[in-house]
Amino acid sequence: MTEDQQHTTGDKRTTTSPRPHRLRFTGYVLRPTQYAALSLWLAPLSFLALFYFYPLASILGVSFARGEQGIAAPFIEALTSSSMRGVIGFTIGQAALSTMLTLLVGLPGAYLLARFDFRGKSLLQALTAIPFVMPTLVVAVGFNALLGPRGWLNLGLMDLFNLTAPPIRFANTLTAILVAHVFYNTTIVLRTVGDFWSHLDPRLGQAAQVLGANRWQTLWRITLPLLAPAIAAAALLVFIFDFTSFGVILVLGGPRFASLEVEIYNQAVGLFNLPLAAALSVIQLGCTLLLTVVYTRLARKLSRPLSQRPSAQTRRRLIGWRRRFAAAGIVALLLVLLVSPLAALAVRSVTSLDVDSNRQGSVPSGLTLAFYRELVVNPRQAVSYAPPSTAIAISLSYAAGTVALALALGLPAAWALARDSQSRLNRLLDPLLMLPLGTSAVTLGLGFIVGFGKPLMLFGERVDLRTSPVLVPLAHTLVAFPFVVRSLTPALRSIRPRLRQAAAVMGASPWQVARRIDLPLVGRAVIVAATFAFTISLGEFGATALITRPEYPTLSVMIYRLLSQPGALNYGQSLALSTILMLVCAAGMLAIERMRIAEIGEF
Amino acid sequence: MTLNLLDIHKSFGSTRALDGVSFGVAAGEIVAVLGPSGCGKSTLLSLVAGLETPEQGDILWDGQSILSTPPHRRGFGLMFQDYALFPHLNIGDNIAFGLRMSRLPAPETRQRVTETLALVGLPGLERRDVGTLSGGEQQRVALARSLAPRPRLLMLDEPLGALDRTLRERLIQELNDILRRLEQTAIYVTHDQEEAFTLADRVVVMNAGRVEQIGTPLEIYRRPATPFVARFLGMSNWLTGTAEGGRVTTPLGIFPIQESVSGPVSVLIKPDGARLGEQSGYPLRGKLTAQSFRGGTNRVTVEVSGNMLSFTFPSTVQLPEAGQPLTISLAPDEALLVFPVIPG
Numbered sequence: 001m002t003e004d005q006q007h008t009t010g011d012k013r014t015t016t017s018p019r020p021h022r023l024r025f026t027g028y029v030l031r032p033t034q035y036a037a038l039s040l041w042l043a044p045l046s047f048l049a050l051f052y053f054y055p056l057a058s059i060l061g062v063s064f065a066r067g068e069q070g071i072a073a074p075f076i077e078a079l080t081s082s083s084m085r086g087v088i089g090f091t092i093g094q095a096a097l098s099t100m101l102t103l104l105v106g107l108p109g110a111y112l113l114a115r116f117d118f119r120g121k122s123l124l125q126a127l128t129a130i131p132f133v134m135p136t137l138v139v140a141v142g143f144n145a146l147l148g149p150r151g152w153l154n155l156g157l158m159d160l161f162n163l164t165a166p167p168i169r170f171a172n173t174l175t176a177i178l179v180a181h182v183f184y185n186t187t188i189v190l191r192t193v194g195d196f197w198s199h200l201d202p203r204l205g206q207a208a209q210v211l212g213a214n215r216w217q218t219l220w221r222i223t224l225p226l227l228a229p230a231i232a233a234a235a236l237l238v239f240i241f242d243f244t245s246f247g248v249i250l251v252l253g254g255p256r257f258a259s260l261e262v263e264i265y266n267q268a269v270g271l272f273n274l275p276l277a278a279a280l281s282v283i284q285l286g287c288t289l290l291l292t293v294v295y296t297r298l299a300r301k302l303s304r305p306l307s308q309r310p311s312a313q314t315r316r317r318l319i320g321w322r323r324r325f326a327a328a329g330i331v332a333l334l335l336v337l338l339v340s341p342l343a344a345l346a347v348r349s350v351t352s353l354d355v356d357s358n359r360q361g362s363v364p365s366g367l368t369l370a371f372y373r374e375l376v377v378n379p380r381q382a383v384s385y386a387p388p389s390t391a392i393a394i395s396l397s398y399a400a401g402t403v404a405l406a407l408a409l410g411l412p413a414a415w416a417l418a419r420d421s422q423s424r425l426n427r428l429l430d431p432l433l434m435l436p437l438g439t440s441a442v443t444l445g446l447g448f449i450v451g452f453g454k455p456l457m458l459f460g461e462r463v464d465l466r467t468s469p470v471l472v473p474l475a476h477t478l479v480a481f482p483f484v485v486r487s488l489t490p491a492l493r494s495i496r497p498r499l500r501q502a503a504a505v506m507g508a509s510p511w512q513v514a515r516r517i518d519l520p521l522v523g524r525a526v527i528v529a530a531t532f533a534f535t536i537s538l539g540e541f542g543a544t545a546l547i548t549r550p551e552y553p554t555l556s557v558m559i560y561r562l563l564s565q566p567g568a569l570n571y572g573q574s575l576a577l578s579t580i581l582m583l584v585c586a587a588g589m590l591a592i593e594r595m596r597i598a599e600i601g602e603f
Numbered sequence: 604m605t606l607n608l609l610d611i612h613k614s615f616g617s618t619r620a621l622d623g624v625s626f627g628v629a630a631g632e633i634v635a636v637l638g639p640s641g642c643g644k645s646t647l648l649s650l651v652a653g654l655e656t657p658e659q660g661d662i663l664w665d666g667q668s669i670l671s672t673p674p675h676r677r678g679f680g681l682m683f684q685d686y687a688l689f690p691h692l693n694i695g696d697n698i699a700f701g702l703r704m705s706r707l708p709a710p711e712t713r714q715r716v717t718e719t720l721a722l723v724g725l726p727g728l729e730r731r732d733v734g735t736l737s738g739g740e741q742q743r744v745a746l747a748r749s750l751a752p753r754p755r756l757l758m759l760d761e762p763l764g765a766l767d768r769t770l771r772e773r774l775i776q777e778l779n780d781i782l783r784r785l786e787q788t789a790i791y792v793t794h795d796q797e798e799a800f801t802l803a804d805r806v807v808v809m810n811a812g813r814v815e816q817i818g819t820p821l822e823i824y825r826r827p828a829t830p831f832v833a834r835f836l837g838m839s840n841w842l843t844g845t846a847e848g849g850r851v852t853t854p855l856g857i858f859p860i861q862e863s864v865s866g867p868v869s870v871l872i873k874p875d876g877a878r879l880g881e882q883s884g885y886p887l888r889g890k891l892t893a894q895s896f897r898g899g900t901n902r903v904t905v906e907v908s909g910n911m912l913s914f915t916f917p918s919t920v921q922l923p924e925a926g927q928p929l930t931i932s933l934a935p936d937e938a939l940l941v942f943p944v945i946p947g
Contacts, residue, residue: 211701
C-alpha cells in the first residue's frame, strides 16, 4: 500500500489536512480569509456608513436640492459672492501662514529633541505634547487670559504706565489666530519630524562632512531632502487642522474674521441658510479630502525604511556654550509659546480683580476661589437654569460613552488592519477610516443636523436621534475614531505571529498566550486609545456647538456661553471651567505619554 | 610620517574610549588597527576625520596640527561600517557628492565617477538606485564614493564586517589591489586578524583604548608583545613558570629563553611551534585527545602531564588515533614566549 492510498483510505480528515500537527500551533492565528476580515469590518463600517457617509450625503442633498434658484445656486453664491470668496481666501491664507510659522517654530525644536540629550528633556517632551489634546476653547481662553484686554500683559502694562486702556490689541487680530494655531500644532511638527529625525542615521551627515560638505551644505543636500517626506506630512496635517480650525477663529478672531468653518456655523446657526452652509461644507470637504489623500500617501512613504537606527544611537549630549545657548533659546521659545497661555489661564482663574476706581482698569488683589464657587451656584434659583458645574457631569458622561463606543468600533477595525496590512481590502479601507480626521467638526455637526433632523426608519423602528442625547457621543466617536485606530493598530501589529508561536512552543495554551503575550502588549495601547477618545470628547467644540441640546451643555459649550456674556463674573467662571478642562486633558495627555510604548504612535 | 597621532585621550561620559594612543602613518602606507569591538578603533577614526575632538593629545598632518580643521576641510575619506550611502541619491550622485563639494567642473566630475565605478568593478551603474544594491555592491559603491575625491588619507571602518565569509575573502583581495594601485595612504580598522594581516603594511593592535603593539604582520605574529595580543591572535597554550638566568622552569620541564626576565612568568607555547616526533629540540610525550580538520591544517589537542595544549600541523602529517600516545618536539626559540607576571 502506498502512502497516498493510506491517506485516501484513512480518516477523512487526513486527506484534507495532511499535517494536522501543524494546524494545532497555528489554529488561533488562522490565515485571514476575506470572510473573517469582513466580519471584523462589519461594525466599524456600518457605523461610518450611518454616521459619517449618510450625514455627508444629506449635506450634499440639501446643498443641491434646497436651492431655490436651481440646483447649483448655493455653489454659485458661495463661489461668486465677494464675501464668500473672501472667506475662502482668508481660510487658505491663514492656514498657509499658520503652517509656515508652525514649521518655523517646530523644526528647530524637532532637531533639538531628536538629536540631543539634556536634563529635563522628557519633561519638555511631555509639556509640548499637552497642546495637542487641549480643547480649542481652552486655548482661546488661555491666550485671552495672557494677551486679551483683561489679560496679564495688558493689566501689567496698564498698571506700570498708568494707562486707561489696554495698550496691546491682541484679541480679534490675525496675529491672535496665527499664534494660537502655532501653539496648537507645533506638537505635530515636533512629533512627526522629530521622530523621523531621531531615527535618521547621523553617519549620513558625517559622511557628507568627510566628503567636504560644510554644515549648511550637509543640511541642504542631505538632511533636508531626507526629512522632506516627514516635513511635508507634518505640514499637510497642520494645514488641514488650520484649514478646519473653528474655536480659535470664533473666539480669538472675533466678528472680523471668518474662516469657512466659522462661516458654515454662522450660516447654519445664525442665519438658518442651510443650503449655503451645506454648499460651503461641500467645498471645504472637497479640499480637506484631497489633502487627506495626499497626507495618507505621504504617511505611507514615511514608513518606508530608510537606513534607520535606534534613536538612542543618534543622540548626543549638548556640549559647547554655543550649542547650549541655542538649545536654551529653543526651549525658552517652546515654553513661552506652549506653556505660558495655559499657565496664565490657571493663575488668572484664581485671581480676584478689584475695579480700580481711579482708572478704567482693574488690579489684581489676591487669590480667590470665588469663580470656582460660583460654578455651582444657581443665582436666581430658577428651575430651568443649570449651574455651570452641571456641564462637568454632562461632559464626563458623554466622554465615557465616547470611550466605550470608540473602543468597541476601533478594536475590530484595528485588529483587521493589523492582521494583514497588505490585503487589498485593508489597503482600500485604511484611508477610509482616516476620512473623519480630514472632515471638519462643524461639517460633521451640520451633517447630523441635516441627516437626523427628521426621524429615521431603522429596521422598521422609528428612531428620532434629533432629540436624543446619544447624538453627541456619536459625533465625538467619529472625531476620535481615527486616533483610536491609529493608536491600536501598531500595538496589535507588533504582536508578530512569531511571538505567539514561541510562546506556544514553550507550552503556553492559546488562553495563556492571550493573557501573557497579547494582553500586556495591547493593554497599554487600549489605555492610550481610550485616553485619546476621552480627552477628544471632553474638548470637542465644533460639532457639539451645532448638535448639543441647550439643556445638556457640555463643558466647551458652557465656556463659550459664559465667554459671550458680558461681566467679570461670567469671564471668571469661563476661566475656571477652562482651567478644569485643561487640567483633565493635560492629565490625560501626560498619562498617554507615560503609557507610550516605544515607537507606538503613528501621529 | 605623514599622519601622526600623539597621546590621544578621549572619553564618553565615564568610559575611556582612548587612553593615550600614539602612532603614525607614512605616505602610501596601509596601517591596520586591529582589536576587539569596543577597543576604541572606530572612535580613533572619528577623531582623525574630525567628527569628534580629543580631550588631550594632537593629530598632525605633515607636521601641522589639524585639530582645528573642520572635517570638510581635512581632505580625508572615510568609509563607514555599514556604508552610510545617501538613500535619496543614485549611485552616480553618491559618488559625485564629494567632487561637487570641491567644485570640480561637471564634465570632469562625470568622467571621474565613470572611472571610479570602473575601478571598483561596477562600470555603468551611475543611474541605479542605491536601494537595489546587494551588500557587496554597496561596499564597492561606498569605496568608490570615498575614493573619488582622491583623499589624502582613506579610512576604512570595518568595511567588510557585514559581508559573508566567501565574499569577504574575495573583496579583501580586490581592495588590496585597488589601494596598492592607487598608492593610497590608508587606515584600515578591523577586528579580523586575517583582514589586517592580508592588507596592512603595519598593524596597530589595540585593547581597551590603548595600543598593545605596533609592527608588521609577521613581527606581530612571531612575537606578540603582550599576553593580550597573543590571546587575541588565538594562542591559548599558557603555563606558569619561573624565569632565572636565561632559563624558565615550567611544569613541563626547563627551557632556555631569549628574554632577560626573572621571577614569575607566563609562558606561551605557540600552536605552530611544535613538530611531530622526536626531532631536534625539546621532546614532550603525551596523549592525543582530539583533532579537528581545518582545511590546510589539523588542530590537535595534546595532553602533556595533565596540561591541555593545542597545536596546528599541516594536514599532510599522519596523526595517530585519538587516545594514542604522541611525541612532539618544541623549538624553544620559535615556540616559547615568556611574559613577566604583573603583580595584581
